[in-house]
Amino acid sequence: MPAVMIQGTGSNVGKSMLVAGLCRAALRRGLKVAPFKPQNMSNNAAVTADGGEIGRAQALQARACELEPVTDMNPVLLKPETETGAQVIVQGRRLTSTRAADYAGLKPRLMGAVLESFGRLSAEHLVIVEGAGSPAEVNLRAGDIANMGFARAAGVPVVLAGDIDRGGVIAQIVGTQAVLDPQDAAQVAGFLINKFRGDPRLFDAGYRMIEARTGWRGFGVVPWFAQAHRLPxxxxxxxxxxxxxxxxxxxxxxxxxxxxxxxxxxxxxxxxxxxxxxxxxxxxxxxxxxxxxxxxxxxxxxxxxxxxxxxxxxxxxxxxxxxxxxxxxxxxxxxxxxxxxxxxxxxxxxxxxxxxxxxxxxxxxxxxxxxxxxxxxxxxxxxxxxxxxxxxxxxxxxxxxxxxxxxxxxxxxxxxxxxxxxxxxxxxxxxxxxxxxxxxxxxxxxYEAGVEAALEALADHLEAHLDVAGLLALAR
Incomplete structure (x- = not known):
């Protein structure tokens, strides 16, 4: 199935924005592209063309693809209701509310819905997939539907994004490889660095060190995107x-x-x-x-x-x-x-x-x-x-x-x-x-014209600093 997945070394490393920018870049290359996030946790939801709800980030990514958002783009949405419980939305509709401790028991059932939705999207589109949190959370690996569990089940290559703005990006990426199961690590095709402030060439030595330590291919260093505030x-x-x-x-x-x-x-x-x-x-x-x-x-x-x-x-x-x-x-x-x-x-x-x-x-x-x-x-x-x-x-x-x-x-x-x-x-x-x-x-x-201009600028930004062609070529 033609797809590539952006996973992150943690939450808020910029995965959603990277996927939106890559979607627009792929669209501008004449590709029929769609976004996908197997599992999202957010109370920021959008109503879809088919009458359900998905994460708001996937609605923005759909816009980047010039598509109407549909529930298949985010088949599992968790909407926190308390500190320990959430409403579970499956393919746009409420399934149940559950405590975090009981959620693992639902995952085998949810994986079927995730793969079903992915199959429908990938039958007609190149799919750019967004992970959730980090695959380094190996304590959550059993039954995982959001990161490596999905990637391996669907046979989707992974590019790991690190956030240099929060510091320790070498440890983020090398450490993620160190804790991954070898078969999960083998699913990773490369890495990229996000949110660099200043001259990216100053990180050349660190970039080469990550390549040497992991054996993974680097796809580029993305500077801080100054127009991020113009996107939802x-x-x-x-x-x-x-x-x-x-x-x-x-x-x-x-x-x-x-x-x-x-x-x-x-x-x-x-x-x-x-x-x-x-x-x-x-x-x-x-x-x-x-x-x-x-x-x-x-x-x-x-x-x-x-x-x-x-x-x-x-x-x-x-x-x-x-x-x-x-x-x-x-x-x-x-x-x-x-x-x-x-x-x-x-x-x-x-x-x-x-x-x-x-x-x-x-x-x-x-x-x-x-x-x-x-x-x-x-x-x-x-x-x-x-x-x-x-x-x-x-x-x-x-x-x-x-x-x-x-x-x-x-x-x-x-x-x-x-x-x-x-x-x-x-x-x-x-x-x-x-x-x-x-x-x-x-x-x-x-406002809407501003969002559209920011998506175009984001695609330009990624084209200038990432090997977008090489990254999209991973989709198979």
Whole structure:
């Protein structure tokens, strides 16, 4: 099957971005290419053309291939619900929720789905596969479906990516080979170095040392990609617009189960906005607006929010005349109460909300997954987004909707407070401009055009510093 796999020496070494760039580079060479990640762990999900959900990173990679995202591109998605448990999404649909200790028992069943999805993709495309975490986590090797277990089952050659920015990249790569089973190590066709700052030639001696120690072929040293911030963030810590810019400040509490936080990327890209991600233990600063983002555990994150004192900060912000917007789980938090009588997100029960909207939410087992077009009630601006949530929200403030979807009301408003289930709303230039105008900010540019330009620049970057032709030639 025509495929090559990028694995990493650890998490956050840049695998997702490398795959996106290689996908675009392959597309520009006239190849029919598709991305694939056997198993992803993320609460940042996208709704696919076939009505399921996959990791948001795979949706970006599909865009790099000029394909609609489909569930086969990420057949197993783990969405953490607690410190020790996660929801298991298989080929786009919820299979079960499980504790980490019990997940190993599911893996033989999941491997079948992984290989089935891979088979469908590779029947029509050259597939560029992304691993998860690191194959050096050999304590997890039994039943592995994410790294070497998949690579060997599918017969896919592996290129190992090391992250020089975090230091110790020689040990990362040589050490990975040292702990791998010999048959797993034999699956590795080479390595590359990612995130180099400065002149890559300064690492020539280290590069040759890795080649000599491992016997693996080097495919290049990739310098730090300066336009990474223009692509949807994979980590909530990556999306803040940085230090004070003099722009209008918008604060976002970093909930413990924050989900679909790439909703915020278009705001971070606006020159007139200072987007502040408020970390646990920090107070919400004075700002023009607070956005409560999505969460995988609304009641759990209500408790987390209160433990940080953020409920007091948000109520004080509202009393001072500040705006508040809740998206999805954040919308549910703004109401009077969140009830979960069936224990869908955790122990059955109910939790008081912040009481800024006169609505109540009841959790239900059915998840709504849809791509959605709406019209913003206040401005008439079109919103193109998606819904991915459980729960039904009702109450008097729903009579003052945030938007209309096919003529029906969506969300709720009460003065400066608004809530909506619509993810991705800020990606549309028209709505983003209308919402920011209400805060006294003039929006500039096109977010989507910026993402497209960044993908092109990323492909150029990899072509300049990697042996892309040699790497793609590994696919067989």
């Amino acid at each position: 963030a994979e980590d909530a810590l990556d999306i803040a617009s940085g230090p004070a810019t003099g722009g209008v400040r918008i604060a976002v509490p970093m909930l413990s189960r924050i989900a679909n936080f790439d909703d915020l990327d278009p705001l971070a890209a606006e020159p007139g906005v200072e987007l502040v991600m408020v970390r646990p233990g920090e107070a919400i600063p004075e700002c023009r607006a607070v956005i409560l983002p999505g969460t995988k555990s609304t009641r759990g994150d209500l408790a987390f929010l209160r433990a940080q004192g953020w409920d007091i900060d948000i109520l004080a912000h509202h009393r001072r005349g500040g705006a508040v917007l809740g998206i999805c789980g954040g919308y549910q938090m703004l109401g009077r109460c969140v009830r979960d009588p069936e224990g869908i997100e955790g122990p059955a029960g109910e939790t008081p909300g912040l009481g800024l909207l006169d609505v109540e939410t009841v959790m239900a087992p059915d998840k709504r997954l849809s791509r959605t077009r709406a019209v913003h009630a206040a401005s008439g601006a079109e919103i193109t987004g998606y819904e991915i949530h459980i729960g039904r929200t009702e109450g008097p403030d729903c009579a003052h909707p945030f938007a209309h979807v096919a003529g029906r009301p969506e969300g709720a408003c009460n003065g400066r407070v608004a809530g909506s289930y619509l993810h991705g709303m800020f990606a549309g230039d028209g709505f983003r401009a209308a919402w920011l105008a209400g805060l006294g900010v003039r929006a500039t540019g096109s």
